[in-house]
Amino acid sequence: MNQNILKKTILCAALLAVIASACAKGSTNNDSSTGQTDTSSQSESSDQITLTLLAYDSFTPSENIFDAFTLETGIKVEIALGGDAGELVTKAALTAGNPQGDVLWGVDNTLLSRAIESKIFSAYKTKNIDDLDESALKLVSNYDASPVDTGDVCINYDIKWFTDRKIAPPLTLRALTSASYANLLVVPSPITSSPGLAFMLATIAEFGEDGFNEYWKQLRQNGVLVVDGWNEAYYTEFSGSSGKGERPIVVSYGSSPPAEMIYASPVPATAPTAVAALTCYRQVEFAGVLRGTKHEREAQLLIDYLTSVTFQEDLPLTLFVYPANTKAKLPAEFLKYSLRPELPLQLDPKLIAAQRTVWLDIFTNTVLR
Amino acid sequence: MTSAYRHTTKWLAIAPIALMLVFVLVPVLNIFSTSLRLDSFAILSATTTRNIVWFTTWQAFISTAIVLVIASPIAAVIANFKFIGRRALISLVSVPFILPTVVVGAAFLELLPRSIHRSALAIIIAHVYFNVGLAVRIISSRWQQIHPQLDDAARTLGASTIRTFLTITLPLLKKSFISAGLLVFLMCFTSYGVVRILGGPARSTIETEIYFRAMQLGDVSGALVLSILQLVVVGILIFLITNIGKAKASPKFGQTVYSRMHHPRSSRQKLLVATVAITTAVAVVTPLMSVLHRSIYLGQRFDTSAWRSVLVDTEIFSSLLTSLRYAIFSIVVSSIVGLLGASAIVYGSSRYQFVNLITSIPIVLSAVTLGLGLIITFDVNPIDWRGSWLMMPIAHCLVAIPIVIRIISPVLRDLPNDLRDASRTLGATTWQMWRTIDLRIITPALITAAAIACAISLGEFGASSFLVRRNNETLPLTISRLLSRPGDSIQAQAYAISTLLIVVCIGIIAIVDYRDSNERGI
Numbered sequence: 001m002n003q004n005i006l007k008k009t010i011l012c013a014a015l016l017a018v019i020a021s022a023c024a025k026g027s028t029n030n031d032s033s034t035g036q037t038d039t040s041s042q043s044e045s046s047d048q049i050t051l052t053l054l055a056y057d058s059f060t061p062s063e064n065i066f067d068a069f070t071l072e073t074g075i076k077v078e079i080a081l082g083g084d085a086g087e088l089v090t091k092a093a094l095t096a097g098n099p100q101g102d103v104l105w106g107v108d109n110t111l112l113s114r115a116i117e118s119k120i121f122s123a124y125k126t127k128n129i130d131d132l133d134e135s136a137l138k139l140v141s142n143y144d145a146s147p148v149d150t151g152d153v154c155i156n157y158d159i160k161w162f163t164d165r166k167i168a169p170p171l172t173l174r175a176l177t178s179a180s181y182a183n184l185l186v187v188p189s190p191i192t193s194s195p196g197l198a199f200m201l202a203t204i205a206e207f208g209e210d211g212f213n214e215y216w217k218q219l220r221q222n223g224v225l226v227v228d229g230w231n232e233a234y235y236t237e238f239s240g241s242s243g244k245g246e247r248p249i250v251v252s253y254g255s256s257p258p259a260e261m262i263y264a265s266p267v268p269a270t271a272p273t274a275v276a277a278l279t280c281y282r283q284v285e286f287a288g289v290l291r292g293t294k295h296e297r298e299a300q301l302l303i304d305y306l307t308s309v310t311f312q313e314d315l316p317l318t319l320f321v322y323p324a325n326t327k328a329k330l331p332a333e334f335l336k337y338s339l340r341p342e343l344p345l346q347l348d349p350k351l352i353a354a355q356r357t358v359w360l361d362i363f364t365n366t367v368l369r
Numbered sequence: 370m371t372s373a374y375r376h377t378t379k380w381l382a383i384a385p386i387a388l389m390l391v392f393v394l395v396p397v398l399n400i401f402s403t404s405l406r407l408d409s410f411a412i413l414s415a416t417t418t419r420n421i422v423w424f425t426t427w428q429a430f431i432s433t434a435i436v437l438v439i440a441s442p443i444a445a446v447i448a449n450f451k452f453i454g455r456r457a458l459i460s461l462v463s464v465p466f467i468l469p470t471v472v473v474g475a476a477f478l479e480l481l482p483r484s485i486h487r488s489a490l491a492i493i494i495a496h497v498y499f500n501v502g503l504a505v506r507i508i509s510s511r512w513q514q515i516h517p518q519l520d521d522a523a524r525t526l527g528a529s530t531i532r533t534f535l536t537i538t539l540p541l542l543k544k545s546f547i548s549a550g551l552l553v554f555l556m557c558f559t560s561y562g563v564v565r566i567l568g569g570p571a572r573s574t575i576e577t578e579i580y581f582r583a584m585q586l587g588d589v590s591g592a593l594v595l596s597i598l599q600l601v602v603v604g605i606l607i608f609l610i611t612n613i614g615k616a617k618a619s620p621k622f623g624q625t626v627y628s629r630m631h632h633p634r635s636s637r638q639k640l641l642v643a644t645v646a647i648t649t650a651v652a653v654v655t656p657l658m659s660v661l662h663r664s665i666y667l668g669q670r671f672d673t674s675a676w677r678s679v680l681v682d683t684e685i686f687s688s689l690l691t692s693l694r695y696a697i698f699s700i701v702v703s704s705i706v707g708l709l710g711a712s713a714i715v716y717g718s719s720r721y722q723f724v725n726l727i728t729s730i731p732i733v734l735s736a737v738t739l740g741l742g743l744i745i746t747f748d749v750n751p752i753d754w755r756g757s758w759l760m761m762p763i764a765h766c767l768v769a770i771p772i773v774i775r776i777i778s779p780v781l782r783d784l785p786n787d788l789r790d791a792s793r794t795l796g797a798t799t800w801q802m803w804r805t806i807d808l809r810i811i812t813p814a815l816i817t818a819a820a821i822a823c824a825i826s827l828g829e830f831g832a833s834s835f836l837v838r839r840n841n842e843t844l845p846l847t848i849s850r851l852l853s854r855p856g857d858s859i860q861a862q863a864y865a866i867s868t869l870l871i872v873v874c875i876g877i878i879a880i881v882d883y884r885d886s887n888e889r890g891i
Binding site for chain 2 (some may be wrong): 052054057058060078079080081082083084086087089090091093094095098100101114118189191192226227228229230231232234235236241242243244246252253255256259260262263264320356357360368369
């Protein structure tokens, strides 16, 4: 009886070990991505190729936007959503060399260094490179990924709240610590939210690595409310949105005012919210060819399309971001309500990658404990 | 011991073991062997880690205790009385369990006073709201099977109602209380969305910390260490709880398929039924109304435009169909595999207890760890299933099967052997015996399990959100995607879909429950 159990346990363990090692071997074999994979791509090339574009969940371009690409190249594009940007990078890092798709959309500058260090991309210099935003291009060396859009994370405020009370709205980060704005600010946590992280980086860019801790101490004394995510901050706590919360100052996007106007029904006569231009932190998003794709050349063509004027002009009203291609024209309603800061706050992606954990620890201890 | 089926146990256990082996154990061992580094174990000595473990544990204990206290009277009324709206009440209490946490989280923030926003209390209230239905279903399906003659006998002998309850009913219900309590505890211990939304950024549980490490910091190794910690802590707690349960074996008589339900007789009984039913209904419905409210009000203004755009949107319609398809898949697969697993555990000798252990892993393990394991395991031909649509319904089943097993096995275990012996004496084959005795007696529990498997599939968000989706988005994923986008009308659409999801859930659960009552001729 006892021996029987023992035998079975050993059998099970052996079976497990075999399967596990088979799987582990499989993935390392593919790391070198030669031999087998090549033959399979050859046999497929006679049929129509379908590329998989991995993107974050909120990637929602116009429905038929890839038809032009398919018409031109004969290549189909399938969008595969896989969580937020952080999840995408973690998963891409684990599957580097044998990726889940061919092209990745949506690594922002706070995650860029981690993505590049994990060697998830296969370098490609897009043919549209000369048209792309220069300051965005500077963030990435070796053409590992191409900038595809930019946006700003800024302090937004409820215009009516301030005009009703005849109080001037806050225009700078420093102003937020003054007593006249006590208990008025709500921010998403940098630990769990990407705009929240961008805002913390803004305070580091403004007050320095040594000064931001002191700044957040003062914000805390001034009654800042830190919540889990952007949705909760904007749609539950902020007074300028449909949620009708109690706080008239919130961390959101530079493009939130046009979004408020365009997706309102009926459209209000004047914008209900505005942006404080001096508080903006620039976010840049990148797309790249995933290393190990079976369709390297086709994936490169897709990068060209993603950075082309046709695709880029679709972005403002669907993703509420600015095109990275400087030749792309902006829609009138977008220009009218959005605000483009001339000198946004920014930090070096390498510095972010190196210090991120330390900064988040400081933030946690100062603001959340 | 249930020896009648012993020789078939081997075959019964194959499906559940194979499923867990392929989709849970191998992926998890794979991610541990490729990504775990020893130096990450340093996290364990940090004070923050200790605080997180402590918070995770006590909030789960308190939530569970409150759930059991609240679930008891509801289960009592459901199991003992016939009344108008009884079936609706059963369906209604199960609804919160399936709702995506993003939706209910927002509804709770609107309803709860601001002073308790982002507090441990808010987390506990939401945990109670989500899990009472689960406990009610488990306890009441056992309660219905206690033969009414037992109560009558006790009362004839002069025992008061309370004494009858304490000496007859409660001991018979003990096992279902323990299994309900254990399940609820696991749900609260590993809960993710509620903690994030209602606990605020200052409170983390082991589960939220695992996510934060792996996804925001990219420290997969550290996340795996915490995942091991979670397994160990839960393992110890389960061991303790199950052993308390074993201390005194519950009596094995008094099971029946006979209905003990009757119309409330005295005015006291009528008052009891009315109070419990109405309070429960109001408590369940209020947050749901707040979801509906958000879908038809933009700001302070009544506006049905969100509903109009949702109802004509083909994409949302296809998400609805996807959700329904996966729910059906989950009902079929989870019920069958769960039934096989429970049978192997109950009918088999003690060495089949490892089936119990293996099938507990998916609920104890963090979704992050399992998700990452899956994507690095099924990554080579011919099993590059990472992008396959099948992964999502399978993930739903992995979450549901452990719960199905825990709903069915206590009922199966309490089944007295004399019934089987009698049928054997009368010349029944093993199959006939199983079908006419075991299956009939566990039918209510099996239906409960199917309803819960369906609910889990409809509401599942955690595991699904890790998998890559092409054209197979389910409703909870659509809701969360819309909620993360700016624009009032888009937000209202998210709440309109949530309302739709709630209606679909109530509908499906009502259908399943309807079958249940029909079969037993009530």
